[in-house]
Amino acid sequence: MTASQAPEPPDGVTFVSVAELFARVIDGYVIHDLETLLATPADVSVGAVGYPIVMAVLAACDLLGQLDGASNGDEVAYYFRTYLAQINSLYGAIDKIAQDVLRNGLAHHYLTKIGVAVFRGRDDLHLRLDGHGTKATLYIDCVKLANDFVESYTAHAQADLSYSPDVPGRVANIYRRFQRAQEKVAQLPEDFPRVEALVSVPSVYMGVGVQSGTIIDDGVFLAPGSGAVDLVAGVVIPPGPKRRRG
Numbered sequence: 001m002t003a004s005q006a007p008e009p010p011d012g013v014t015f016v017s018v019a020e021l022f023a024r025v026i027d028g029y030v031i032h033d034l035e036t037l038l039a040t041p042a043d044v045s046v047g048a049v050g051y052p053i054v055m056a057v058l059a060a061c062d063l064l065g066q067l068d069g070a071s072n073g074d075e076v077a078y079y080f081r082t083y084l085a086q087i088n089s090l091y092g093a094i095d096k097i098a099q100d101v102l103r104n105g106l107a108h109h110y111l112t113k114i115g116v117a118v119f120r121g122r123d124d125l126h127l128r129l130d131g132h133g134t135k136a137t138l139y140i141d142c143v144k145l146a147n148d149f150v151e152s153y154t155a156h157a158q159a160d161l162s163y164s165p166d167v168p169g170r171v172a173n174i175y176r177r178f179q180r181a182q183e184k185v186a187q188l189p190e191d192f193p194r195v196e197a198l199v200s201v202p203s204v205y206m207g208v209g210v211q212s213g214t215i216i217d218d219g220v221f222l223a224p225g226s227g228a229v230d231l232v233a234g235v236v237i238p239p240g241p242k243r244r245r246g
Contacts, residue, residue, distance in 0.1 A: 018067075018167050022158060030060045031153075034146050042120050050120045051106055053142040057149045058103045064153070067161050067170050076103045083152040090127045091148070097138065118142055 033056055042048045058076055061084075065075030068082065077095035085092035097116065105113040112118060116138045119125055126141035161167050 018171065019162050021171065022162065025063070026060060026153060026158070030056055031150060034150070038143060038146060048120050050118045050142045051110060053120075053146050054102060054118055054140065055106050057142075057146055058098070058106065060149065060153070061098075062103070063174075064157050064161065066174060067167050068157075068164070069166065069170065073099065075099075079152075079157070083157045084148060086156050087148045087152050088127065094127070094138065102140070116140060 034053065037049045037053045037056065040049045061079035062075045064083070065078040068078065070078035077099040080095040080098045081092040085095075091098075101113040101116045105111055105116075115136070117140070119139055119141050120143055121141070122139070123141045123144040125139040126144040128139050130137045130139060
């Protein structure tokens, strides 16, 4: 299978297009989550959600970098130098810092590594160095970063990736990794506590199956089945009539 090929869908299943994937994950979850986070009061010394804002941006950069072909721990750096740098060229200069100091520090320790400090509401400090040499600190304003990410996505990345012939195959590769994760859940013992009835709010994420035949909001039909359906992108929806995400 080449990079541009996606697996054949099972009978009765239509793949969600790359454009629909972006609409659901980036335009939907990431951008709306950022709007919610940015609406959180910032006039507090602790709890101004600066790190969650940065983490949401970096996770989106990671996904989009993968979809554009980046790999081996270079996904965030790739997005910074390829797309964010079109908004501000200084992002290209900090691409490796974004990957290692920001992304890895926050993902593994909920702290940026030494050398970077995150502010909120100080765009005058954004992408500015304080000090020299090993005493220097790079300042990042989370609000400015979030706004620049949204602009870089809507003005550049979205169009480039939506029409790339290689992206569907990369989405399929991501799904395969997700499917392996689902296999770990399947290994939980039979006596593990279970809900008596499936919850009424669907959990939506890339590359999973459905538990009953359902029409989702964009009209893509997901066939009924007892196990995972081999989708490039899909929705876990409880049995029953059509449901809408509120």
